[in-house]
Amino acid sequence: MPKYLHIVLATGLRQEFTYLPLATSDSVPAPAVGLRVRVAFGRSERVGLIVGMGDNTTFDANKIKPILGYLDTTALLPPALWQLGLWAAEYYQYPTGDALMHLLPAKLRRDKPNQLIQLNWQLADIEPDFGRAHKQKALWQQLQSLAPAFNLDQLQKQNIKPSQLKPFIEKQWLSTSQPQPQAVSLQLSQSPLDLNEEQAAVVSHLASAHHCFSCHLINGVTGSGKTEVYLQAMAQMLTTGQRILLLVPEIGLTPQLLQRLDARFNNRVLALHSGLTEHQRLNAWQQANLGQADIIIGTRSALFTPIPKLGLIIIDEEHDQAYKQQEGFRYHGRDLAIKRAADARIPIVLGSATPSLESLANVSRGRFQQWLLTQRAGGASKQRYEVIDLRNQPQQAGISLQLQDMVGIQLELGHQVLLMLNRRGFAPSLQCQSCGQTAQCPACDANMTLHRRPPRLHCHHCEHQQSVYLHCPQCNSHQLKPLGQGTERTEEQLQSLFPNTPVYRIDRDSTRNKGSLEAMLAQVHAGGPCLLLGTQMLAKGHHFPKVTLAAILDADASLFSSDFRGPEKLAQLLVQTAGRAGRENIPGTAVIQTYQADHPTIDLLVTKGYNAFAQQELASRQQSGLPPLGHMALFHAQAKDANHAFTLLNWLAQQIQDPTLADLTRSLLMFGPMPAFMARRAHFYRAQLQLQHPHRKQLQQLLQQLCTRLDEHPGARKIRWSLDIDPQELG
Ligand SMILES: [Zn+2]
Ligand SMILES: [Zn+2]
Structure with a gap:
């Protein structure tokens, strides 16, 4: 028994604290590294983690207090994840206690025992007499469809809460048991698609790359069938009894990927994302930890999921900014996933049509193996670029006459058109025509965005909201006008230009309600001619087979960003948006509207493509010692x-x-x-x-x-x- 416990707390403090262990007894476990403990800290009680034990301390031994109790009997995190947490804390200079707690589901960061929520239920083979208990009878009949046994997942799909089963358990009509981990095996429910040579080369190489660390960048043009490569690499991994972690930027935006996983595999797929309640998240974490899922798909923080027999990590859209946490523990999910794969000696696959310069630099250094997918799957031809110089173009609400004509032609042919405008709301600001003043956020150095539905002024930086003024706060004039274009305003304009065509606006406001994005996407996939208007959400991996024209309405917004990553982000957005066009047998056109038609970034992208742009950008970063070269x-x-x-x-x-x-x-x-x-x-x-x-x-x-x-x-x-x-x- 050690004399002292070294404990970290999520207090934002970088130091360890020393406490005394409790005397071990039948009900008190022996202390061990990784256990959660309750401790008195100042005047409050906190949850801490034991990070070390020993017989020496630099503190005054008389002042050291005993812990209040243990919350666990065994360490919550497997050793590999514990080490990853410690490594990340050191690398990102983040307090160890806060970093390690971040690896746990929110419920376990608090004073909650890690009790299994996950249970299996077995139905007794009886026909109970319910008498007048009609509700119970109906519930029992509903359960019969799950006979002889079911788990929580199946229960939730029937919209039944576990608490509703209590009366049946009391009468012993139902018994419960803890689920046992099952062996992983491949259970295909749909045959794989044929691969072209480029795709097949990656899949067959990955088949020989099991059980050792290697990092692969699949650099494939949009529509080149990266997902099919993932699915077949996953299938191989499942046949060897190993599990897969698939990271995506945002789950809400990738319903198609989830559908494809479900359609392809009968294996147990588990999704971990920010839309889950704390309870669901803990439940999913426990399931993964117990090896009850074979494929775990999730957003950034899913990288910290404990997964026994993890054999492969895949990071889709690896260039996406969403992998970097922008506050608190500012880790990069892609970089930590690579570290996890290296520690576990397993392969990791990064995929993108517009790889980050970090990954391309790692290819140049020989650290990553690059696989180019240059062919669009299914024989779709590459999109053609057209740059519209706004300097010489009449326009209405940000849509040039030339683009209006092009849109009209595609709609008449029965095709779909996608328009990208990366500004939500009605207009970026409200301006006084008398004195020129724009509506400023009282809390930020920023304009408030004018919204129409519902009408308000809304600061997108601090979420301050207020009603729209009727007169200028500075000069009292009533001459107030919306300044610039947002998606709501462009939507109105499109509706008046194309009154017989449905317009689907896809941005954070229009998709806030659960299911609204799915409903709109279903309408689009029904295939009739329509206009899709949205922010960069639209450029994130959706497959729109009927879109033949994709237009970026304002390419200039990020062209003059003072951030050195501005050109890279712009290039990714342009290429990703353009890639939505012409994905089936109809060739597509990508239109870029700009006041900077001869800007070198735009010119290089349009004439030579993303990879040429990226190499030039890397050379210029090298000259300035900027990341990833410095x-x-x-x-x-x-x-x-x-x-x-x-x-x-x-x-x-x-x-x-x-x-x-x-x-x-x-x-x-x-x-x-x-x-x-x-x-x-x-x-x-x-x-x-x-x-x-x-x-x-x-x-x-x-x-x-x-x-x-x-x-x-x-x-x-x-x-x-x-x-x-x-x-x-x-x-
Ligand atoms: Zn004014
Ligand atoms: Zn603000």
């Missing part, structure tokens, strides 16, 4: 007083000049402190300090030193500061 970290500070955030970052910049750190800072580039792109958001003034370094290891050592100094600096306590390592967004 390494970057960003300190953020925010405070209600404009000066406080700067004071802290100025202090930090001075620390960096400290001669004792000279070995680490010799090749360092420092920018700032400077205001964030949005200098004030949600009432907070925001500043940042950007660090660039050619050597990862030295940068990491420096950051560790700086975080330690920040922790000890009294001035840092009143100010919210955070560190973003490998930031995806600047500011």
Whole structure:
């Protein structure tokens, strides 16, 4: 029995705390690393994790308190995930307690035992007499369709709650048992599609890549059949009795992928995503942990799911920003998944039509193996690009006359048209015609967006909402006009231009209600001519076989972004949107409307394609030492007083000049402190300090030193500061 327990808590503090163990007895387990404990902390009670044990402590032994109790008898996380959590905490300089707790389902971060919710029920072979209990009789008859046994999943599909079964269990008409893990085997319910040579090469290579770490980038044009490659690689893995983790950017946006998984495999597929309740999430986590699912599909955080006999990880749309957590524990899901695969010595597959420059750089360095899929599956031809120069074009509500004509022709042919405008709401702002003032958010340095349904001014940065003014708050004029185009306004315009064609608007507002996206997609897939209008949600992996024209209404919005990733993000959005056009036997056209028709990024994309663009962009990043050729970290500070955030970052910049750190800072580039792109958001003034370094290891050592100094600096306590390592967004 160790004398002391070293415990981490999710308190935002980087240190470990020391407590005394409880005396072991029949009801009290022996302490072990990984167990959750309840402890007194200050005046409150907290849940902590044991990270170490020993007989020595640097604290005053008389002041060390015993823990209040254990919450588990065995460690919750398997050793590999525990190690991944520790590694990630160190890499992202995030407090260990907060990082490890992040790996657990929310319910287990609190004072909840890890009791299995997952049960199996068996029906007794009897015909009970229900008398007048008609409801019970109906329920019993409903259960008969599941006889002789069923699980929670089947129960939920019948819309029955486990609590409704209680009376039957009491009368012993139903018995319960814990489900046992079953062996994984391939259960195909649909035969695989024929592969072309390029696809077949990946699948057959992956078949020989089991049980050792290798990283594969499937760089395939949209419509090249990446999903079929995933499915066949998964099938191979299942035949060897190993499980699969498939990560996607957003599950709500990929109903088609889920349908294909269900149609292809009779295997147990489990979906983990943010739409689950805490209860459902814990349940799914337990199922995965027990090996009751063979294929786990989920968003970013599903990467932390415990999966026995994990044999393959697949990351679809690996370039997507959604894999990076943008607040709190700012980890990159793709990068941690690669680390997990390396630790587990298994292959990992990344797929995209527009791979991130990070992954392409890893291909150049020989770390990833690249597989090019250049053919569109099913013989669909490649889309043709057309750039419309808005400088010489009359337009209505952001749609040029030339584009209107093109849309009209496609609709008359009975085809579908997709229009992408990456701004939701009616108009990006409301402007006074007398004094020029735009509607400013009271809490941010930003315009409020004008919405019509329902009418309101809405700040998309802090979610502040207010009613639309009737007169200008500055000069009292009634001459207020919507400024610019949002999807709601373009929708109105399209309805008046094409009154006989349905318009489906797909953005966060129109898809907020559960099932509304699915309902619209079902209408689109019914196949009649229609107009699909939406934000970048539309460009995310949906397959629209009847779309022959895809147009980007405003390519300029991100062309002049001050973020060095601006061109990369724009290129990905353009190519992904263009890729929606012409996916069956009809050739498609992709239209780009821009005031910058001769901009080099647009020109290169249109004439040479994404890969040529990416190589040029990589060369330019190399010259500036920018990621992925150099390494970057960003300190953020925010405070209600404009000066406080700067004071802290100025202090930090001075620390960096400290001669004792000279070995680490010799090749360092420092920018700032400077205001964030949005200098004030949600009432907070925001500043940042950007660090660039050619050597990862030295940068990491420096950051560790700086975080330690920040922790000890009294001035840092009143100010919210955070560190973003490998930031995806600047500011
Ligand atoms: Zn005014
Ligand atoms: Zn705001």
